[in-house]
Amino acid sequence: xxxxxxxxxxxxxxxxxxxxxxxxxxxxxxxxxxxxxxxxxxxxxxxxxxxxxxxxxxxxxxxxxxxxxxxxxxxxxxxxxxxxxxxxxxxxxxxxxxxxxxxxxxxxxxxxxxxxxxx
Numbered sequence: 851x852x853x854x855x856x857x858x859x860x861x862x863x864x865x866x867x868x869x870x871x872x873x874x875x876x877x878x879x880x881x882x883x884x885x886x887x888x889x890x891x892x893x894x895x896x897x898x899x900x901x902x903x904x905x906x907x908x909x910x911x912x913x914x915x916x917x918x919x920x921x922x923x924x925x926x927x928x929x930x931x932x933x934x935x936x937x938x939x940x941x942x943x944x945x946x947x948x949x950x951x952x953x954x955x956x957x958x959x960x961x962x963x964x965x966x967x968x969x
Contacts, residue, residue: 852933853925858966859897859904860920866909869894876905890945919954919962926968927951 864872873896875884882898882905895908908917924930934941934955943952944964952966 851929852965855923855925857903858921858923858964859906861906861908861918863908863910863916863918866894869896869907869909872896876885876907888947890947892945919964921952921964923968924965924967927953927965930965936953 867918873884876896877884877897882900885897885899885904887895889896889905893909895906898905898907910917931941931953937941939955944954949968950966951969952964954962954964956962
């Protein structure tokens, strides 16, 4: 079985022309603290701290699959990969974020999920 540690982050998308409006809403209206977002994605966005997890706001670029997702931190990413692959789940390699090993997959209903382990 996969040993889940916590929800790491969830990702919502907004149109490019409303990205600054979204930042202001989450920072000023809701009062979330903005966090550093590494520049490794090739698209603009913002990250916020929310009760020990992160809210990621991004622009939905033309990708083979949606960037909207929930990310789950696991204790053993290799074991999680093995379990999912042994059940026929297709995994997708994600862009590198320093300090995190990660992959994503779609559940049978089209919902994108990410699993990660801090390294």
